[in-house]
Amino acid sequence: MKRKIYLDFAATTPVDPRVKKAMEPYFSKKFGNTMSLHSFGQEAKAALEESREIVADLMGAKPNEVIFTSSATEANNLALKGIAFANKDRGNHIIISSIEHPCIIESANWLKTQGFEITKIKVNKQGVVDLKELENSIKKETILVSVMHANNEIGTIEPIEKISKIIKTQSQKLKTQIYFHTDAAQTFGKIPVNVKKLGVDLMTVSSHKMYGPKGVGALFIKEGTKIIPLLHGGGHEMGFRSSTVNVPGIVGFAKACQISKKEMGNEAKRLKKLKEKLVKGVLSKVKGSHFVGDLKNSLPNIANFWFERVEGESIVIELDLLGIAVSTGSACSSEKLQASHVLLACGLKPWQAHGSLRVSLGRFTKEKDIDYFLKVLPKVIKGLRKISPIK
Amino acid sequence: MPIYSKKIIEHFRHPRNVGKMKKPSGKGEAGNLLCGDLMRIYLKIKKNKEGKEIIEDVKFETLGCLVAIANTSLLTTLVKGKTIEEALKIKKDDLIKRLGKPLPPFKIHCSVLAVDALREAIYDYYKKKGIEIPEELKKDHQRIAKAKEEIEKRYKKFQEIEKEILK
Numbered sequence: 001m002k003r004k005i006y007l008d009f010a011a012t013t014p015v016d017p018r019v020k021k022a023m024e025p026y027f028s029k030k031f032g033n034t035m036s037l038h039s040f041g042q043e044a045k046a047a048l049e050e051s052r053e054i055v056a057d058l059m060g061a062k063p064n065e066v067i068f069t070s071s072a073t074e075a076n077n078l079a080l081k082g083i084a085f086a087n088k089d090r091g092n093h094i095i096i097s098s099i100e101h102p103c104i105i106e107s108a109n110w111l112k113t114q115g116f117e118i119t120k121i122k123v124n125k126q127g128v129v130d131l132k133e134l135e136n137s138i139k140k141e142t143i144l145v146s147v148m149h150a151n152n153e154i155g156t157i158e159p160i161e162k163i164s165k166i167i168k169t170q171s172q173k174l175k176t177q178i179y180f181h182t183d184a185a186q187t188f189g190k191i192p193v194n195v196k197k198l199g200v201d202l203m204t205v206s207s208h209k210m211y212g213p214k215g216v217g218a219l220f221i222k223e224g225t226k227i228i229p230l231l232h233g234g235g236h237e238m239g240f241r242s243s244t245v246n247v248p249g250i251v252g253f254a255k256a257c258q259i260s261k262k263e264m265g266n267e268a269k270r271l272k273k274l275k276e277k278l279v280k281g282v283l284s285k286v287k288g289s290h291f292v293g294d295l296k297n298s299l300p301n302i303a304n305f306w307f308e309r310v311e312g313e314s315i316v317i318e319l320d321l322l323g324i325a326v327s328t329g330s331a332c333s334s335e336k337l338q339a340s341h342v343l344l345a346c347g348l349k350p351w352q353a354h355g356s357l358r359v360s361l362g363r364f365t366k367e368k369d370i371d372y373f374l375k376v377l378p379k380v381i382k383g384l385r386k387i388s389p390i391k
Numbered sequence: 392m393p394i395y396s397k398k399i400i401e402h403f404r405h406p407r408n409v410g411k412m413k414k415p416s417g418k419g420e421a422g423n424l425l426c427g428d429l430m431r432i433y434l435k436i437k438k439n440k441e442g443k444e445i446i447e448d449v450k451f452e453t454l455g456c457l458v459a460i461a462n463t464s465l466l467t468t469l470v471k472g473k474t475i476e477e478a479l480k481i482k483k484d485d486l487i488k489r490l491g492k493p494l495p496p497f498k499i500h501c502s503v504l505a506v507d508a509l510r511e512a513i514y515d516y517y518k519k520k521g522i523e524i525p526e527e528l529k530k531d532h533q534r535i536a537k538a539k540e541e542i543e544k545r546y547k548k549f550q551e552i553e554k555e556i557l558k
Contacts, residue, residue, distance in 0.1 A: 311427060313456040314403070317395070321404065331427065332456035335497050354427035387409050387460055389420075389431040389452035 003323045005369045009209075009362030010152055010186060010302050011327060015252065016211035016363070022255035023213065026248035034245045035234060044247045051254035055218055058257040059184075059203065060194035067219045067240045068250050072185040072206035073103040074230075075219035076146075078241070079181045079202045080107040082227040083144045084116055090176065091141035095119045097129045097158070098345040099151050101183060105341070108146075117141070125347050126294035127156035134163060138170040142178050149184040149193065149203075153329060153342040153358055154293035155302030157187070164199030179225060185209055185217075186299060189260035191268055201225050207249065211363060212256030216249040263363075271361050272300040274370055278359060279303050281374040286381050292346060292356070301362060304329075306348065307355040309391070310384045315357055318380045324373055329356040395457065396491030402461035407468050412450040417519065419511025421504045421535060423542055428455035428501070430463050430508040436475065436516055444475045451508075458498045462486050462505040475513055479528070481506060507535050 006014075026047065032040030034048050049063070056063040069075045084094060096108050098120040108118045119137045121129050129147055138145070145167055150157045160182050171178040181202035184193050189210030195203055202225065207216035221227060221240065233242030282289055288308035307315070312328030319326055329340025331354060339353035348356070359373070385391070395403075412418075412433035422429035435448035449471050451463045465486055470478040483502040487494055494502070514532045517524045524532075 309454060311455050311459075314460065317400075317403070317457045321400070330456070332459075335495070337497055351427040387406055387452060388454040389429055390454055 003372070005324045005372060007359045007361060007365065007369070007373060008325045008327050010358065010360035012208050012214065013211045013362055014364065015213055016256060016259060018259060019212055019252045019255045023248045023252040026251050034247065035236065047247055047251050048245055051250045054254040055257050058261050059188065059205065059220055060196050061220050062223065064238065065220055065223055067221055067237045068245065069217045069219055069241060070215055070246070072183065072204050072217040075204040075217045076101065076103045076183055077107050078219055078230050079204060080104065080111060080144070080146060081230060083179050083181070083202070084111050086226045086228040087143040091143045093117045093119070093139060093141040093143065095121060095134065095137050095142060095145040097121045097123060097147045099123050099127055099342045100146065100148055101152060101185070104146055104148070104183060123345050126297070127151050127154045127342070127346050128294065128297070129158055129163070131159065131162060131166060135166050135170065138167065138174070138178065140174045140176055142176070144179045144181060146181040146183070149182045149187040150299050151342060152186050153340060154304045154346065155299035156294045157297050157299065160198045160200065168199070189257065190264065190299060190301065192264070195220050195222070207253035207256060210256050210260055212253040213249050216246060216253045267363060268300045274361055274365060274367060275300055275303055278370050278373070281370070282377065285374060285378045292343065292348065302358065302360045305357050306352050307357065307381055309388050310355045310381055312354060312356045314384050315380060318384070319376065322376050322380070324376060327358045329358065330354050394495070398489070398491045399458060399461040402464040403457040406460055406464040408450050408464070408471070409452065410450045411452065412448070417512040417516030419508045419513070419515055421507035421511060423504070428459050428504060429453070430455070430459065430504050432463070432467070432508040432512045434512045434516060446470050446473055446475065446478055456501065458494065459501040459504065461490065462501050463508065465489060466505045466509055470509065478509065479513060481509070507531070511535060
C-alpha cells in the first residue's frame with residue numbers, strides 16, 4: 001500500500017482511539033437530553049458536568065466559566081459579538097491583531113457594519129503583535145481586545161500576559177473596563193494554557209485540534225463578564241448558549257483534555273525536536289527556501305516556509321500525489337485569489353507568499369515521516385522549478 | 392484526486408514540450424504579478440510546401456499552480472504541427488473542455504492566460520516578419536498589454552493595501 005503521511009495537524013487532527021472509546025456509550029446507550037428530568041437525561045447531564053470540570057481544569061478555570069459551543073468559530077463569534085452588544089453603552093471600539101483567524105476578522109468586519117470601530121494591530125516579521133501600537137490604540141471607548149494565543153499558519157506565540165498587563169494599566173488610567181479575549185484553538189492541549197496566568201477574560205478552545213471530535217469548542221467566560229448570547233432558546237449552558245447539548249462530542253473533548261494533560265509535556269518536547277530537524281532539513285536541502293515565523297517563540301508543531309520560483313498549490317498537490325498532506329497560503333489555492341493575510345502581514349510579498357508551505361506535526365508523527373518528507377521535498381521543488389520561466 | 396481531473400494531474404506530472412527555445416520565431420508571455428502566475432510560449436514557425444505557416448515546434452515555461460501548468464502543456468500539444476490559422480482558433484473553452492471535470496470558477500483564468508501567451512507569441516512572430524496583424528489579434532495584444540499595466544498599477548496599489556493590512 002502507498003505510504004500516507006499526514007503533516008497537516010494544524011488543520012485538524014484524527015480522533016485519538018481513547019477518545020473514540022470514551023464517546024461510544026453516548027450515542028445509543030446514554031443518549032438522553034441533558035434537560036430531561038428522567039434518568040436518561042440525568043445521566044447525560046452528569047456526563048456533561050463532569051466533562052465541564054475536566055475542560056475547566058486543563059485551563060485553570062471554574063467549571064461554571066466554561067461554555068460549550070459547536071466550534072471555535074462559534075466561540076470566537078460569541079466572544080466578539082456577545083461582548084460588543086452587551087457593552088455598547090460604554091463604548092464601540094474593538095482591537096484585534098492583523099493575523100487573527102478569519103472567524104475573528106470577519107466577525108470584526110461585520111461589527112464594523114453595525115457601528116463598531118475596529119483597530120487591527122500590525123505584527124513584526126516573526127508575526128508578533130506590536131505592543132506599543134496596541135497600547136497607543138487603547139482609548140476610553142475601547143471595550144474589547146482580542147489577540148490569538150498562537151497563530152495557526154506560522155505558529156508564533158503572542159505575548160498574551162504582557163498584553164493583559166498593558167490592558168489592565170490602560171483601563172485603570174482611563175477608568176474603564178476593557179475585556180481581553182484570546183483564541184487558543186491552536187495552543188490548548190499542546191502547551192500549558194492557564195486563563196489566570198495569561199490574564200484573559202475570555203478564551204476560545206477547540207476539540208478537533210487536539211485529537212477530540214469535530215463539532216465541539218468552548219468559550220471560557222470569566223465570572224462577572226457582561227456578555228449576551230448569540231443563540232436564544234431553552235437556556236442551555238447557563239443561558240449563554242441555547243441548543244440541545246452535543247453530549248458525545250463534549251465527552252470526547254473532555255477525554256482529549258485528560259490525555260493532553262498527562263502527555264502534553266513529553267509530547268511538546270518530542271515535537272520540538274522533530275520540528276527543529278524539519279526546519280534545518282528543509283533550509284539545508286532546498287536552495288532558495290525560507291522559514292517564516294519565530295523558531296524560538298512558537299508552537300512545537302507548526303513550521304511555515306516559502307520557496308523561491310515555485311507556487312504553493314503545485315507543491316501541495318505534487319506532495320499529495322506522493323502521499324504527503326500539507327497546506328499552503330498561496331493565492332492560487334484561495335477562491336478570492338488572495339494570498340494569506342497572515343503571511344502578507346508578516347511582510348511577505350504576494351509572490352513570496354505564492355510559494356508558501358505549512359507543515360504541521362502531531363501526536364502520530366514519527367521521525368521517519370520527517371525523513372521521508374525531507375527526501376521527497378527537494379525533488380518536488382526541483383521538478384517544478386524546471387518548468388518555471390524564472391530560473 | 393477529488394478536485395482535479397486525471398487529465399490535469401497527468402499533464403501536471405508529465406508536462407509536454409517544457410523548456411526554452413533558442414531563436415524562436417515568436418515568443419509570448421502572459422501573467423499576473425499579483426497572483427504570481429507567469430507563462431511563456433515559444434514557437435518555431437516554418438512554411439510548408441503549400442506555403443502555409445506551420446508551427447513546427449513549441450516550448451513552454453510556467454510558474455504557477457497545477458492547473459496553469461496543465462493548461463499550457465495541453466495547449467502546446469494542440470498547436471504542434473498546426474497552421475497559425477488553426478492555432479488562432481483555439482479558445483479557452485477548448486482547453487477547459489479537454490481538461491475534463493469542470494474547473495473551479497477561480498481557475499478559469501489559468502486557461503485564459505495560456506491562450507493569451509500563445510496569441511502573444513503569434514503576434515510577436517507577425518510583428519518580427521512584418522506581416523499584417525489581424526484585427527482580433529491586435530485587440531488581444533492591446534488587452535493583454537493593458538492588463539499588464541493594470542497589474543503594475545495594482546501592484547502599486549497593493550503596496551497601499553499592504554500598508555493598510557500592516558496598520
